[in-house]
Amino acid sequence: MKVQASLQDPTCSNGVVIFTHPPMSATHAWTASPRSFAPMIMPLLDRQALKLAHYADNVGDTQAAALCCEPVTRTTIPAAVLSLVAAIMLGVASQFEHTRSVKPPLLTEIYLLLTIAFDAVRLRTLWGVGYQGHIFKLSTISVVWKLVLLVQEAWPRALGTLEQSYSPEEKVGWINRRMFWWVNPLLFLGSKKDLQADDLFTLNRSLQSGVCSKSFSKISEACYQHITYRTIVLMRGCLVPLIYEKTLSMDPRTAEEYAPVTLMSADIEKIAFGMRYMHEAWGNVIEIALALWLLYRELNYGGLSPILIAVDKLGLDVNSLLVCGATAAAMAPAVGRRQATWVEGIQKRIDVTTYMINSMKSLKLEGLTPWFMDFVQDLRIQEIGYANRFRSFLIYAVSLSFGTSVISPVVGFGIFIALSRSDNGPELTTARAFTTLSLFSVLQNPMSMLLQSVPNLISAVGSIERVRVFLMTENTKEVGFLSSFTSEQTLFPEMENLRDMELNNTEMVNAVEALNWSVGWVSTREPVVKRMTFKIRPSTLTIITGPTGCGKSTLLAGMRGETAVTKGYMKCRYSSAAFCSQDPWLQNGTILSNILGPATYEPRWFREVTQASGLRQDLRSMPLGVQTVVGSKGLSLSGGQKHRVALARALYSRQPLLLLDDIFSGFDADTEKLVIARLFGQGGFCRKHNLTTILATHSKTKLDVKARLASSADYTITLDSKVRFSEKEDSIVSSLPGPSGGDFLPEPVMSDARLSWIVRQSNPDVPHELAAQLETSDASRRTGDVTIYKYYLEMVGILNSVVFFIAVAIFTFSLAFPSR
Template structure:
């Protein structure tokens, strides 16, 4: 009876350890039911109404499937067992003040799980996060309580029913983690596995297994990758950033940073939670290490076997939990960084697209911003959450170290103060240094991109070696300008390694000195290794903090460059506002029906373009290129601009498009416009994708356009037909092919107005005639449907087909305009006619059919190239690795290996102290200090070599 009473008293105490009142290695029953049972139940019931409110606003997303019925049956079974447990706990001998309440909450849990499981199943695309998290913790906690019930006397019946409850809960968990991808509605079947995976699948990254298996069996291609998550698509990210930017621009400093964080705040906050949990797991490790060492030394407790199993379980939970939580943190972090990259890159490019033609002509600034500057920002954001997490970790670690070494804990504090002073100084110097480096990168990228974009012309002019030297000199200049920043990177890394290399020396030195002064003695193995573990927890966060703060401060320079770019006056909106909507080809791609366009009218309904006494200049305030322009263009007509090369035809077209500043009484193009420029612009995609662009695919219309633009023979001779990738700036196509693809894109768009800038120049006569008859002729594609065409050319061959002719003189004025009959006897036109005849004779000598000319220019890709590339990707190239290994050199490689010996020396020191009682502590400490300082010097030397010397070896 006394034993029963003592057990009841013990289990009725909060504990938490039962070993304080019994010999059992366990928690008390009151602790288990108060926290491990009621805690998860309360969290589930609190989250239930909020989640149901979200789900009930969603439509049904899952088809009917037996899995839902199985979940409901399991929840009902679980509820029945919980009712039985309520009855049993009401009569149990060791029941405490919360036992019945905990059992009643179990019944409520069963009801909540049934309602939430069904709603989540039919209205969510992934397994329920709330249910899965609840079941994971509940299963672990219930397993602990189940063990306790089996160990207590007289509770076998209750333990058996509780075990059945645990088994049903496990079955519920197995059903809940099942993905629903197979029975989603048709519209959601193409979502990526990441989107449809539950928290367990994302925690272990199981959703990547399919991709890994596919990559093992075959070579991966972009088409084999999963669809991008909706939350990462640049269009949505851009809209959110633009909304925040419009509210904050011009309102104080760091407006772009504030707008960026406001638009991505949910992703940023979602990253903070796993980082906070990671702190808890990290600081459980010193306690675990200390307990394991004391257990091995002989402190095994009253139940050594149970303690051993408990330590094994604790080790598995701590390190497995650390791995899982760190995976969540890294995944959330890089998701946030991806959103930052997508937001900023889209922001810069959208602002560049909003600029007029003169301002956007030089895209080097935008190219540098979306490459170098955005990359620098993303790299600095990799340690964004370390800025708040590391001080927390350092503070906790110093407190733990004080418990181990007493006065020795001030050693890390001294290191922190020294490193913080150095870090603050670097933080002030790094932003201007990075900005200077980025500006030189921009200069080099500008020249390099221009050369690569004109590589054919470069080779034809024999300027390859000259331009190669120019780019090489720019690269050397860039390295010189980057030297200051790279030197700061070296100093920053040396400061970052001080806590891990010098910190232990200072800490152990102070601790040993304090021990000698007080009572003598030596440090135990448990104390040393526990202290080293804690010091490592100080050194790691401190190193990250030292490197992250200057890096984040340096990124301010990149933000400043982006703000300067988007806020520059030259990026103001175009002078003319044009309607952005475009007519759709048809309601369905299956049917093909051409639609007659109606031109949007404004003040003058009889003309698409009206210019009176207009002047056009390249930039506002500069001398106009064209003056006294008076022009009226009726709708549904073919207007031909004629003039010598350099007479201003392109300037007039860009002015009418609103891309150049115009003065005077102006009504320019205000409807849907398709523009084919003289200098072709193609994306790095397939021929078909370049032609379709942003329009919906209509195969019948596409075939007609390809035929009209004389592309069928070219597509037949390309290696992959219209699936051939054109390369950067269309480098895989000839000049004529690029012109016709650009023209096909403009025609395919089916806008109410088509503007073409000398797109037929450079084509042989037969190809010109084919395109004219099928596109611009009376029965051509665009003429048949009332499209207004404005065509600039220096050729007179097709003037007679024009409804309205505009002749530009050499002095920047309109020499004459009207119908062909009205201007055909113009003296200036007769002069152009003589020059055109001379050019025509010269061109005819080299005339060839499009089939022959393009076939000779575009050979088929050699067979076997793709297979060789695939084999190289699978097997790798060992010569590449050897190239980089040789670049390190034996000297620096050997120094790097020597720098690792300091960590191995501590073991010999502690073993010797245990044998000699600390007689040789001074000698060992001196050697250890020398090795640590030497290791820091070696690290600094290696970083200096990597940052300052190694780039010079690769400049060629």
């Protein structure tokens, strides 16, 4: 009896199908758009009647399982209830699919097939064991009803007025399509008579030529655009690093003449914009040639009217047999010259603007801000004038492209009629006229694209030439001992401990050696510093003094390998160094990011570096601490603070050699004394970590500070009328007090945990409103800003704006009207 009872329960797979089909089917049908089919009333009534019968059968099955004295298990009644729920959901899903789908529902057919198969296995087993109870009878009726429902669901539907719009293959269900029953009517018809073209079925809409051609064109266009823009990105990715590396390998003064910022912005953008049409040029020429040949066959010489009009609009000799290539050739020289003039105007304005921004504080103190603003505005107006001359060619090309497509049919037909009347040639028939109009329409797009792409390509070629000239400029000779060290204040955080670092020349006893060494900037002039000979030992302090313009910065630049002229011999023990210039270079980021650079954050080392550079007190006074944004060129910091940030970055990099170019010029007296003591005093940072330091300082430095530096220095290089190198007899012992001695009070020590918390979250005293303001992004960057368009309209003027919009409306209407 247990075996018989277990065989009466639906299988597990049947339950899975019950749960998965109706929701999926109803969801698929609900998302589809409603369709109007006729006739619908009677088929729907028939379908719902069958659904109700199936539903009643499941109700009886459930009652028999619950009330009759049938052998049951604990899953029999739940299985019967699930079958009842599935019958209800089947009716709902079938109703949705019938009104919203052309062909029979796929999921319903598969659901009925699977449940019939499972129920058939169940009935076969019950029949084999001789069970003849109520559940057996109701299950047999359920299978029969499902078979009837399957036939009805798989039967093709009557679509009424839409019957001819779909092929039989589109209207049949999954079973019918797999069995190819939908082909039988055509086979029967073919057995009775010879098939004609009208007897064949309508082709599946997804296989029609129009749909396939349009889809293929869209896919191929997308692939073409994708590959084209990938090529443009590759070009940009190659040119920008090349310009950057070339800038680092050149004399800084020479690099400024070529304005690498303009090359990497305006010129690269023009190259990217012009290269969008790199395949349009040659492709359109082929299309134009084929279209002109076909037009020549139809209209004789009248088919050449597009070329004649283009040449005539350019003011060229019509008899010179010039074609579109000559059009581009005629425009090329003028376009190139005007573009070069425009780019030079952009470069000049950017240079002046950059200088103004970098010197904003000085300009405000001197009251020159209004004058500079007017000067920059004049340069902008001048630049717009240059741009107008260049863009006039673009406007001319657009007008030429559309004007040619509009006037060419009229001129072409006129020439054909005139020639036909003069020599009794062929007449202009209706077929010839429509064929010719179609060819003119085919010619319109490539002609327009060619005439518009040529100026952009020429502009791109001009920018490429500017980049080429810049890249071909002679590099600075790599004669300094830091020839790979080409960028100011670039950091090389490679060593974990200064005392364990490797030297590139372990045989050298001295840190730096020079013999009759001369350095300068221009090869055609005398060197700035001549015939220097000196030896500097490791872990020492060397001071370079002298009046303004004597060559202190040039000497340090020669050590870095940035000078154009060097003579003699000079060698260094180290392969890298840290450098601080007179004009600190800071990124537009936080103080923390400027100090760390590419290095990782180490709390103890960071605290020691900021202590030695005198930056700790400044960080405490700032609301955001190390998270303070320095601004462009360190605009939010004072001159001394910028120097101290640059100094902290150099110290944090753990380089064995430290080059300092007059970094104390922006310090106040107290800060200057404090930093000198902490760097070069007894137990100072440089002494403690065995740094070899070369410091260039002005000869007019305060007497007390100068005395302290001189007493601490191991070597002194004096640059005036004669280069002098002196060495202190007892260079190891320094009379300068340590960082906590003398007049200097030690700053309160900040714990590592406290400093780490500041680095992560900034100072706790920061107002919540300020922190929220820093974290909130500008929503206008996502949605756009109406004030930008308002500004453009105000600059253009109301009258010009109205005329522009009216012209665009007329052009759009005229362009779309013939196709309506």
